[in-house]
Amino acid sequence: MENKTMFHGSDIEKIAQRKGVAPTAIKNFAANVNPLGLSPLATSALKEHMDIMTRYPDRDYGTLRRALASYNHTDHHYILVGNGSTELLSLFIGEVAPKKALILGPTYSEYERELKINNSQFSYYCLAEENQFKLDIPGFLAAIEDDTDLVIICNPNNPTSSGLANSELEQILKRAKEQDCWVLVDETYQEFTKANDSINASLLLTQYDNLLITRGGSKFFAVPGLRFGYALCSNKEMRGIMKGEQNPWSLNSVAAFFAEAMVGDTDYIEQTKALVWSEKIRIADALKNNQSFRLYKAYGNFFLLKILKKDLTAKMLFDEALEENMMIRICTGMAGLEGEYIRFGILSPEDNDRLLALLRRHY
Structure with a gap:
């Protein structure tokens, strides 16, 4: 059993070059980095x-x-x-x-x-x-x-x-x-x-x-x-x-x-925790009770999502997100994961809403 890696969150420059845009133009849901930025x-x-x-x-x-x-x-x-x-x-x-x-x-x-x-x-x-x-x-x-x-x-x-x-x-x-x-x-x-x-x-x-x-x-x-x-x-x-x-x-x-x-x-630390914890709850609530995706409880600042919808793959979602200047992580092929999976980090509420809107189109 071996890991098969696709694009990593640090590969944003490669993705941006492929799209012909600046790296800052792409919202990187793949890197799991604090959306508040630097302290x-x-x-x-x-x-x-x-x-x-x-x-x-x-x-x-x-x-x-x-x-x-x-x-x-x-x-x-x-x-x-x-x-x-x-x-x-x-x-x-x-x-x-x-x-x-x-x-x-x-x-x-x-x-x-x-x-x-x-x-x-x-x-x-x-x-x-x-x-x-x-x-x-x-x-x-x-x-x-x-x-x-x-x-x-x-x-x-x-x-x-x-x-x-x-x-x-x-x-x-x-x-x-x-x-x-x-x-x-x-x-x-x-x-x-x-x-x-x-x-x-x-x-x-x-x-x-x-x-x-x-x-x-x-x-x-x-x-x-x-x-x-x-x-x-x-x-x-x-x-x-x-x-x-x-x-x-x-x-x-x-x-x-x-x-x-x-x-x-300490202010930055507490603001980070408050933002991530509130968005975890909101995102989980937004994605519950649908037939296309299965979301799992998140302890980190990111979610793993299983694709249940027939004829929809992680690569298709990756490409679709990229068309809208969003980058998610393909997890299909990782050791121990059978099926189609993506992972996405928690960003700002506005950015999270954009990704949620994309996912809802597949309900």
Whole structure:
């Protein structure tokens, strides 16, 4: 089982070139990025401190790590920053060098890519569509075999937008601990969840030293080009090894400065959550009770949609949306998804209305 990728949200330039328009003319529903754009507080601060580029960043990123610790309500010693969460994912998998990994799918293809680079065997345990992509915990625990040395979970998951509560994740961590197995939890979309969803693996760090969490700024803080990411891990030995393998000054001074400011922009953070949560409810309500599409509960800032209408494909919807300068993500062909699927992120209410109008034409 392998992932077959179509256009990614970062391919907006290719799409724009194909259409002969500027990238900014296309509403990118495929990238799952905060529609509010950049943090005003961080943007203003950077404008006043552009000379930060004349200095090397602090090799230990002390002030940034403390700001992240405050933001995540954890110990700053547990934090390692990097050039996007992808760098930290690569460092971690390279160090664990798993002989046999288990991936919760369908999911982000980068995990598979890194495992292949490290010549690791891996298998998928796929969420079932008939179960609304909710994980069968006993089945997943049974899939963690005696020789499994790494489990990879994206939570909330991309592309299903399904979520695992901490109580469920803890069962997996206990089982993995018994097997001397590491658990990697990618929480790229955690900040888009509600507090009562109980999705926050950082609360489990002090209890489990076989846990590494990756987070970043690309989605929630709308800075994919900044390449800012961080990992949280209570295992001092693992953090030390990863730091030792990492290139010095992996995160540039501008990224470090901007990241520290943006995680302190509480007004922006609350406005983002309010917008995304309200639009989740409104979009779900707008797409319920129709015979053409099936929408699943979203914990992230995006929805997975299954196409039920005969003679309508994801590629057809992609092309139709593109005609109206909107870009959605084709998920047909992803490992673990059988049928025709698209994924779309939550943008502004006005942009969401445009996409909803397009989908309603197929009711």
